[in-house]
Amino acid sequence: MKPQKLYMCIVLLLIGLGLALNLRINHHEPNHSKPNIILFTFDALRADHLGIYGYDKNTSPNIDDLAKNSYVFTNSFSQCGSTACSLPSLHTSLFPLEPKSNATTIARFLKSQGYNTIGVIAVRFANSTYVNKDGFDIYDENFTFWENSSVTVNRALSILDQAKQPFFLWVHVRQPHGPYNPRKEIFLEMYPHNDEPTFYSDIPNLDWSGLQEYLLEYYTNKGEIEEKYATMRRFPGLITPTMLAQIIAMYDGNIKEADISFGGFLKYLKSKRLLDNTIIIVSADHGESLGEHNIIDHNNLYYVTLHTPLIVHFPSNEHKVIGYPVMNVDIFPTIISLLNISTNFTLKGKNLFDSNRTDYFQYAEYSNERWTIKYGAYKLIHKNNESMLFNVEEDPAEQHNLLVLNPKQYSNLTNMFIGLHDNLSRDRETTNFNILAKLRALGYI
Template identity: 30%
Template sequence: YPVARDLELLSEIISRSGYRTAAWTGAGQVTRKAGFAQGFDRFTENLGDIDPWKMNEIRAWFRRNSDEPCFLFIHTYQIHDPYLPPSPYNEIFSSEYQGWVVGDRNKLRMITGGAGFDGLYHAFWRTNDANPDPASVGPDDLRQLVALYDGGIRYTDDVLHGFFEDLRQDGLLDNTLVVVFSDHGEEFLDHGDLLHKMLYRETLHVPLILFWPAGLPRGVEIESLVPLIDLGPTMLDLMGVDTAPHMEGKSLLPLLQDSTVVNNRLVFSEAPWVHRGHHRSLRDGNKTLYDHGTGEVELFSVAEDPFEFEDLSLTHPEAVVDMHRRLLEFITAGGLLRRDLQEEARELGSEEIEALRALGYVD
């Protein structure tokens, strides 16, 4: 389903508020065909892996437009599987390893005969579909996968550091709001699976970093539970722009200004594309309810079991009933919103299907 044309996106709100807008994306789901180009003066889908040379093009755009308000969105699959950070980042967290995981992009290309992303994906995981087999991953293999994943994070961090340092030297960083976030984490057999299929903490607890020397306090770490839908209203609030009525999120500015502010947000998550049921979860800061959509329901205590290993659903049935009632309220409200804003489904092209399959979103 593409983005509904009559749904005003954050980029459109920012654009009509007088900002120049540009986006560089890694394609996949974030494409012009899917509707994500709405509101952008420039929309480029060829970012792929992030590297200093590609960042030069982005930096040049930012410099050219720095004499007026501008909004820049950078989206990358650099850390996404297959975990193939460039040398030497594919080795800095690795010890001696002799298993089947190949973390060298050039070696994989030799194996696949120079195949594109799909070929690299299947060669990396040694599978012909989008679901690697957890049973094939031994302890040493798991350590190597985590090492490669961490290498990708370190590489991306270093590239972004160089980008921001250039902005600082140009005198542009002090009055720039920087927001760094991820759409999901990653599973490394925490609950028996790989990639990002489940709704446990390892998938949903992601970084959210806001930096603005001229407008936000530094060095503040906030433990409160917040959903990513709060990000749009927060950015608009910091920019002095009114939030659109249809936005479900709430500004985090009060929390950013005073981390002791009581935050009673409920966080709803779902994974409707998972073929083992329509997974949904609800978190209130104290408890987590995880409905697998197959009749299996789990309940976790945040304080006593933050990584969600001990299911309390059988010993606390009243809490399950209460959390499930609130979960159904979210589902009902979400269904009404989709009914009002959903664009009609369209047939995907073969290239789009293959791109989504390679990212693990379809089988």
């Protein structure tokens, strides 16, 4: 064969091989014009039980590994201590009592910018009754009751495997939210004590989710049910220190279960080369009280319930720890800013990376008579006719009410709330939530 013909054959062969390879390239071939955006939220994950936030148990190795190459916000605040009101605020950058039926959501905005929008959830209070799904091309809310994080992640990956870029993916996993049901070996890893462990059947029934579901669907005044529910949520004198240590270990085990699933999620992204062109935001709808104020639950205004993790990962793997105050309502404005797009709709949050954020308050609410505002070290809680003032830097467990000792801070925070409330009042919902009675039955308000 002549050299020219041989050369031509080789060229044609390479071209053909290239075409064949192109046909095999899946939907994940990077599109560098717009980054993919992933919002991964955990249910009831308090920040101080993660390694990256200083916890001494190995609950979160995969989250921690991502955080080492990310921006870590150490002072993040949820807008509500329950999923039903916190997630709608996160997705709209509006406070819980503001109307959201016609509000622009993250998904709706990104869809208008050409994004393929996907939502995969695992808890009832993240479904389309609470979070507007209009902006999602795919919204998978076909979860099993209190399904484990691995199931939710697998559902998300099966959808993502066919997704076109650029995409926005929101995944909300149930764990570490109760029931606290980690595998036995993970529980024992979190409970390295010499005393004989009291396993699940011997611990006062922590799986109150079934009771919540019952009350939600069939609200009743049956005294026995209400008494049981109240006992499980408020337990002064009923749970020993050993039992509480085991309960905390079970919660930590739930974090570890969720973290393992998150690690598998990251492994998939890496295998598909998606990390090269994807922004990942990790957060939680709220935290969890684990014995503080005699509460094992959330649905309250204490710091441990509102202090949530917030991690933002870029393909550049930049790492920085940021301590200024931020809120979950800041996530949406940050996405808009990162895409460098102008908008004309109202957002109550600010860009997380705004350099002028040091003079910034944090706020959460359930109703006009149940709210909290934090500025600097001081946090004011108002519940009906009672107010409490705490220095959460010195007293994160909020055990020492400073209301009488520090009237100046009380006055400052009260005036700050009045200014905020007056600014929002004309937009407020007149009936706090459509399901007011059901939320009251669950102790949310």
